[in-house]
Amino acid sequence: MTISQYLTGTAKLLTETAKVGLGQPVASAIDILVEAIDARKSVLVCGNGGSAADAMHITGELVGRYLLDRSAYKVISLGSDPAITTAWSNDFEYETLFARQVEALGEKGGVLWCLSTSGDSENVVRAVAAAKNQGMTSIAFTGRGGGKLADVDVLVAVPSSSTPRIQEIHTCLYHYVCEQVEHRLVG
Numbered sequence: 608m609t610i611s612q613y614l615t616g617t618a619k620l621l622t623e624t625a626k627v628g629l630g631q632p633v634a635s636a637i638d639i640l641v642e643a644i645d646a647r648k649s650v651l652v653c654g655n656g657g658s659a660a661d662a663m664h665i666t667g668e669l670v671g672r673y674l675l676d677r678s679a680y681k682v683i684s685l686g687s688d689p690a691i692t693t694a695w696s697n698d699f700e701y702e703t704l705f706a707r708q709v710e711a712l713g714e715k716g717g718v719l720w721c722l723s724t725s726g727d728s729e730n731v732v733r734a735v736a737a738a739k740n741q742g743m744t745s746i747a748f749t750g751r752g753g754g755k756l757a758d759v760d761v762l763v764a765v766p767s768s769s770t771p772r773i774q775e776i777h778t779c780l781y782h783y784v785c786e787q788v789e790h791r792l793v794g
Contacts, residue, residue: 715742726754
């Protein structure tokens with residue numbers, strides 16, 4: 608495959624994604640995040656592998672700044688503390704790591720923002736259950752169909768089953784969300 612073919616394929620998926628009706632769930636995600644951040648409630652972000660890196664990226668944009676100079680937002684990337692991650696995973700089980708962190712850091716009125724290309728990552732699925740128990744709202748960015756995460760409060764499902772391509776589109780989507788959240792809160 609040439610670089611031109613690769614970029615054309617990504618552009619095609621961007622176009623398909625623009626046509627599948629994600630406007631409403633993305634707008635709902637923005638509304639939920641704005642409400643929680645404005646109320647100084649915690650926003651917890653999680654994912655595995657590349658999605659973990661994306662969770663840290665989102666957190667960096669919202670704690671630091673995306674485009675506008677402003678106050679910091681209360682956003683935490685789960686799994687980014689190696690001491691917690693390795694201790695809990697070694698002593699208990701990795702599948703409960705994010706749920707444990709939601710138990711520790713989550714709060715009623717807060718938000719859990721999950722990234723899982725398959726929608727079936729067990730530690731993310733368990734985090735959603737823990738968030739529900741805390742009275743939090745859950746947002747999931749997934750691939751086609753949403754997998755086990757399809758029943759979250761807000762599902763943003765990219766119409767693909769290719770992990771790298773889903774992650775490419777997730778980046779576009781969460782950059783848009785960060786921009787809109789910042790714009791709505793700062794003006």
